[in-house]
Amino acid sequence: MPSNISNSSGLQRLIAQLAPLLIVSALVFALPVLLNNDFLLNKVARYLVLGILTISLGLSWGFGGILNLGQAMSFGLGSYAMAMALKLKTVPVHTGASGLPDFMVWNNVQHLPWFWEPFRSLSFAIAAGLLVPALVAAGLGWFMFRGRVTGVYVSIITLATMVVINLVIIDQQSYTGGFNGITDLAQLELFGVAFDAYGRATYYLVAGCVLLSLLIAFAFTKSRAGLIVQAIRDHESRVRYFGYDVALYQIFVFALSAAIAGLAGMLYTVVMEFASPTFLGVQLSLSVVVWCAVGGRQSLVGAFLGAVLVAGMQGALSESAAFLETWTLVMGALFVLVVLFLPKGLAGLAQATCRWVAQRRQAASGAVGRGVSQTEGST
């Protein structure tokens, strides 16, 4: 903030910027103690995963200026990578000697396809869950950004690509489980810890990934590359005239965002206990944009909270008897109101409030005969 004139050493500013991130993460970690209810924790874990997905969109949209309407594609690919590994773990138990996942048997598949083989290794699956979305995004980005595709066309291409992959997954049901997705999975086990979807271990796994994603995204936005990406967002041609390879930076932020979405997708499979083509569907993908807009796309914490709050509210509204029939309408109206009156989302509102408080305080300390505490009391 340029208006901040108090002796701002770099470190102090960094701490100030990190504060919301750390406070939110601390709250996420503290929740199990406050909320003594495993069912609610399981539910919150799902919202947190959607929050990670929204952080990833915030990174590419808010900081990179790339509105990816197909963000759920990366999410879905991550989800399927994890589901494939967990499905293969059930094979000796559930399907007898044939050694094939059940839906392949139903589709008269004789041998495990080659691209399923490596998923016997969980480490491979986790690497794939991060790298496949990142590589797909990098490839797509290479075509788009090298070809100087911008703005709405990027959105159209990303959306269309996601729909294509979605249709391929539904169509190739002998290898993907088709419309039903991949269901009936084993539990994830990592380092001897079993991650039961209803257990606290899973909650902490998700919470840890929230912190990790926020930190990685934050570190990127503060890095030199991150600053250039933001400069590209604000004035692409000027950055190009400076001699930067604009496309390269765009591809990088696009791929990083996809990898974080892939991480969220893997967690989603663990929390939901299945993978479905709806995880890379248009509906989810557009919801992410809404969450990001409500939370504030230029704030990572804002985007994250936007997802958690809106998805949580959606759940609460649809479960209250009063709104059972009208909850979609209420959600729509809320979204319209936020976009009309809070163009920078909740994060923008919070920032404006902070700024206003700081100005009041400055004005108060400047004014003669007025106590600071008095001003604080009035806010």
Next chain:
Amino acid sequence: MSISRRTLLRNTAALGAFAGAGLPHIWIKNADLAYAAGGEIKVGVLFSLTGTTAIIEESLNKATLLAIEEINAAGGIKGSKIVPIVEDPASDPATFSEKARKLVVGDKCVSVFGSYTSASRKAVLPVFERQNNLYWYPTLYEGRECSKNVIYTGAVPNQQQDEFVPWLVKKFGKKFYLIGSNYIYPKEENNYCKKLLEKLGGEVVAEEYVPLGHSEFSSVINKIRSTQPNVIFSTVVGDSVVALHRQYKAAGLDPEKMPMASLTTSENEVAAMGGEAAAGHFTSAPYFMVHKSPENEKFVEAYKKRWGADKVTHFVSEACYFQTYLFKQAVEKLATSDLTPPNIRDAVKGQEVIAPQGKVRIEPENLHTWLWPKIAQAKSNGQFEILVEAKDWLKPVPYAAYPGQSCTEKGLVEKS
């Protein structure tokens, strides 16, 4: 929510235990929590009220609620009222899973009635299996499932086809054109149909799958024209059913020479496409609204009185209705203190009830239902005319297309 001293103490204790035990912390649930507390038996009702399948699922919600209201009005179950907790899973598998968790873990429902699509059933299955709860699934489906936590009250392929396919071959001929939506249900039905045709010396002239929601059938109709099948065997679902029938009629094809034989076209789909487009085509199902029986007259009348005179009943909503009565009978057999989902499952084995379609029974081995297959022809007034009624009820064989595999009380058994 105010924090009492006791919860505060418990939370503090939990914090301590947590610090000591590390991450893999297991909470022991209060397993014998009363499912019938305070004269109330909580059940979940999980049908989409919004989203793509809302139209059909709303009718399932209504049939279920009607049965619950009737049971409560007649004094409930041994004095306890059934309290339905209705949730809207919004036609989305992830939301289905979330709401199922809410009903099973959060609300502690003793059973949940729900789902129309297989995808949504598959999405909630882990919840019911892990929590050892009970799901009541009313839809006809592809079979090949052998869960101990689901009661299946819709037809499986053998119950829709064993009578139907030979009848079609005899009446129209041996050349079949198989058309379905592209997912597991039509593929499984066609697998079974091909097996039957093989035995009857029939021939499949084409097997084609269109994407879900597909509505442009001109190339299919051209292909039908060029292959000239005797029967168009359709497992197309949803909006595609409407489009296929309308375009068939617009193309001037004649149901008397080349009828569509469907496993999925009910009164509900006919109402959406208009009776004119449906007239002359055939459907095989255990129930039709015009079926003559005192139980059905009562059901149709009550349904119309409760939800509107223009409403139709169909083979899935009928299953919703009778399965709620099967639930009642199972609960009646149990002492209140024994009321748990697994006990209800065991009590419902072999239970019989006189449903609108006839007397049905839960097969103890595979938890599917003995049903009464019927073949009917659609009329232009939007109703069907029942042409063939099975002489006897038919055993459900969920693995009929796969010799050597069968669903037993011990689970899936494979003989190789």
